[in-house]
Amino acid sequence: MTEKPTYKDLKQRTEGLEKEAVEHKRAEEALRESERKYRHLTESLLDIVYEFDREGKFTYVNEAGIHMFGYSKEEILGGLRVEDIITKEDRAPSRRAIGEIFKGNTAVGERTFLRKDGTQFIGEIHSGPIYKGKDVVGVTGVLRDITTAKQAEEALRETQERLSKFMDSAIDGFALLDSHLNFVDINKAAEASFGISKNEIIGKNISEIAPDVKQTGRYDKYLRVIKTGDPFSIDGVVPHPKFGDMHIAIRAFKVGDGLGIITTDITERKRAEDALQNARDELERRVEERTAELARANEELSTEIAERKRVEKELKERGKELEGKTRNLEEVNTALRVLLKSREEDKAELEEKVLFNVRELVAPYLEKLKKSGLDDKQKGYTNILESNLNDITSPFSQRLSSWYLKLTPTEIQVANLIKYGKSTKEIAEFLNLSSQTIEFHRKNIREKIGIKNKRANLRTHLLSME
Incomplete structure (x- = not known):
């Protein structure tokens, strides 16, 4: 059974607790004074001092940070995260560094930061863990703007590179x-x-x-x-x-x-100087030789000038002859043009007579023949005859003349019958030839009109030429 404490024991314990309370109060006051001095120091620094928790939310930023980032203190402490002020490119390495700090390590590095207005600056950071007991509860650190220094380093590097390239070139x-x-x-x-x-x-x-x-x-x-x-x-x-x-x-x-x-x-220059002196000596020698050559050349030139004058006189005389011949040729050309014009007029007149004779002297009798008693074969011949006469008097006949000249008479007959939809068997009967002979002619026609190795229909191709 536990003994009941005496009054003396209770008094000693009370005095001990009062002493501990006094010591604790003194420690709290010392801590507050130390924290006040720390805050005063951080607020007077030109570098940015910051703290953030495990969620990456800022819990403290000094006046230098507020001024640098352009946010108000309320905006920063009201939920602004570390990732909000770091460029996308630097967020991944920043996460890795923060992860190491929460393991109890420190981190040093450079990052590109974003201000509220979207502008950027380069900062050098030194960060470490904030402990509560043995647990890391946040991150504290110092951030220094090194943009100017970086720009100076880059300018110096570029200058050195340009100087090196200049020297090497x-x-x-x-x-x-x-x-x-x-x-x-x-x-x-x-x-x-x-x-x-x-x-x-x-x-x-x-x-x-x-x-x-x-x-x-x-x-x-x-x-x-x-x-x-x-x-x-x-x-x-x-x-x-x-x-x-x-x-x-x-x-x-x-x-x-x-x-x-x-x-x-200057080796080449020295060699050039020596060569130049040798050339001068050689030049003097050659000048003397050249002077003598020029004297001979002047004499030859005088002779040549006299010869040229004689040739020029002959050319002028020939020019007059050519002018006369040119006039004669122009007169001949004029006569030829008159003859050609007369020939074209005769040709047109002949064509008109042929067309008139076919339409007025042949066509009426052909029509009468069609109305007489003909068997099927005779009617077929009559239709073909009428179609061919129409072709002769139509523009199609004139357009076909160029490729018809390539065909034999039999091939022309076969081509016309194909155009009118006659089969190989029907053409053979009309022309008293075998089907093999008709196929042979069809093959030759395809080759001569340029569709031998094509899948084009022969009748369709012939009709397309109308």
């Missing part, structure tokens, strides 16, 4: 050396000039790459340029491991604490 060799004449950078033309790769040159002293530099005194001159800042230029012969001695124009000037060297291969 240059025909002259460019080399940068430090204050001790060790190579810092060279372009492609300089690589070719030295005859070794850039990786083999960088970091080495110029005396290792060009052993003659000290013997010629250029080494001391380079050091003097670095010391005084006075540039110098010189033309010299430099040994090349592959091409032998090369004539090089060298210009040295101070760059920062180091040296810049521009080399121009």
Whole structure:
């Protein structure tokens, strides 16, 4: 059975609780003071300080964040999420980083953020977990706007790339050396000039790459340029491991604490100068020879001029003859045109007479013949005769004349009967020929009118030509 506490025990416990309450109150006041100082510090920072919970909703953003994002404090703390202020492209990596923070890790990275008005800026973030006891209940961090720095870095990178491309595209060799004449950078033309790769040159002293530099005194001159800042230029012969001695124009000037060297291969220029001098000597010799040749040429030219004048006179006389012949030809052409016109008129008159004779002298008797007692075969012949006469007097006959000329008389008969719907058997009976012979003619007709290897119906094709 538990003993009942005495008054003394109760008094000691009460005093202990009162002491703990006082200590707890002091701790709370110290915590509030510390939090007040922390808030005051964060509100005075130019960087953005933020906190958000497990749902990604902001629970705190300092004044710098409110100003940067363009939202009011009420809008931010009223449900604005982290994903609302991050571009779509950066949301996936942001989720992964937040996931790591809720595992107790920290995260550092760069993201592209969205302001309320839709504009963007690049920020560098440093985030860590917020603990409650042993549990991670949120994320806190600092966000710094590095847009200007990024733009500067990009501008510097682009400038360096342009400079590198410019240097590499240059025909002259460019080399940068430090204050001790060790190579810092060279372009492609300089690589070719030295005859070794850039990786083999960088970091080495110029005396290792060009052993003659000290013997010629250029080494001391380079050091003097670095010391005084006075540039110098010189033309010299430099040994090349592959091409032998090369004539090089060298210009040295101070760059920062180091040296810049521009080399121009003037080997071809030197060769050209030598060749030019040889050409001058040769020219003088040839001028003398040419002077003598010109004297002879002038004499020959005088003779040629006299001959040309004679030829020109003959050409003028022939021109007059041609003019007379031209007039004669024009008169002949006029006469021919008159004859052709007369022939066309005669042709038209003949056609009119043929048509008149067929219609007035033949057609009436054919009509009477049709009305006389004829058997079926005779009627068939009569119909064909009437159709052919109609074709002769119709525009169809005139249009068919060009391809009819390709057919034999029998083929023309067969073509006409096909056009009128006669079968091979009926055509054979009309013409007293075998069916095989008619098929042979049909094949020849198809070939001559250009439908041999086509699936076109022969009768349809003939009718389409009307």
